[in-house]
Amino acid sequence: MIKTIIGKPDFIESLRGKRASFMLALSNTKTADIEGITQAGIRNMIYLTPTLDSEFLCTGEVRSLENIAQTPKGVPTPALITRAVHLLAPYGRIELLDLGLEIKPKLDYFTQHGFDITPSQSIVEGADIDAQEVFEKGVAFGQSYECQDEYIILAESVPSGTTTATATALGLGYKAEGMFSSSFKNSPDDIKEKTLKLALSNIDDKNDIFDTLSKVSDNMIIFNAGFLMGLNNRIKVILAGGTQMACVLLVMNRILKLMGGAMETSNLALCTTKWVAEDENSDIEALLKMLSFPINAYYADFDFSLSERPALKLYDEGEAKEGVGAGGALVYGFLNGVSKDKITKQVESQL
Secondary structure, three states: OEEEEEOOOHHHHOOOOOOEEEEEEEOOEHHHHOOOOOOOOOOOOHHHHHHHHHHHHHHOOOOOOOOOOEOOOOOEOOHHHHHHHHHHOOOOEEEEEEOOOOOOOOOOOOEEEEOOOOOEOOOOOOOOOOHHHHHHHHHHHHHHOOOOOOEEEEEEEOOOHHHHHHHHHHHOOOOOOOOOOOOOOOOOHHHHHHHHHHHHOOOOOOOOHHHHHHHHOOHHHHHHHHHHHHHOOOOOEEEEOOHHHHHHHHHHHHHHHHHOOOOOOOOEEEEEEHHHHOOOOOOHHHHHOOOOOOOEEEEEOOOOOOOOOHHHHHHHOOOOOOOOOHHHHHHHHHHOOOOHHHHHHHHHHOO
16 A cells, blocks of 8 residues: 655555654745646635645634635645544644744644744745745754654645745756646646746856745745754654655755765655656656655555545546645555545545
């Protein structure tokens, strides 16, 4: 039920039956306001997606809107999957990272880490991020964070995040054209290409790595690169996500090269969904092979073939694919003895 993308199965097998802290990084970028660039949420209210995702993951209900976020085609948020696994094999705890939200989640009793980070602007206008400061906040958090479970599952909810991840990788000089996934089955390539061209025109050869990140990236990518470097391999971490999380590793890779340093990554792995791993329009394996350090990566062999629900069948047709740590959550469920059938029924019960 767990397939290897790159590396060996040893790392993921070492986590079988163990309890994880689920950490969800939340952020808004004005890039999501570009008409037609993302379907990760409700049209004209895309900025609410991470807020609603976190509310639903924690409580099973949304509080900042009447209905759970879904795409214009009716694909419900992957938070349904992540929540379903939590109900069947509970995470040790759920913690939220506010990395620049327009609307704060309406939640009590759940740990919400705030870092005084504001939502980023559109990459078309230069994002306007103080990348070095955001990165340093990530490093400091990683250095001070004490995990209360046996490992961390680090997930994200950032609408239009695959676009900012693509811009980040290209801006840092990676040959990554066509390797990033999309929430769409048929990605709006003309809109994305225009956005990327305008974004990349804001940087030049005089920009250092943090100047570049300030203009073309998003807070989640920058902060989490710092967070992982701050943790410095002392806690096992699963990056729960697709090509956006691969981009976090690409940023780490560039910063390590800039510093002339190296980092042990034996306690680090990436887990994603089958929908990302088998996506013909992206290539997460190729992205991971660009890294100078070894990495293990896996995907959950899960689909909705056991369901008759049309909304869930859209996942199998190529819509949505990943988000809110769905791939990492499914892997966690499998590691803790939960079957595909049980997860499917639990997801269906939440619709």
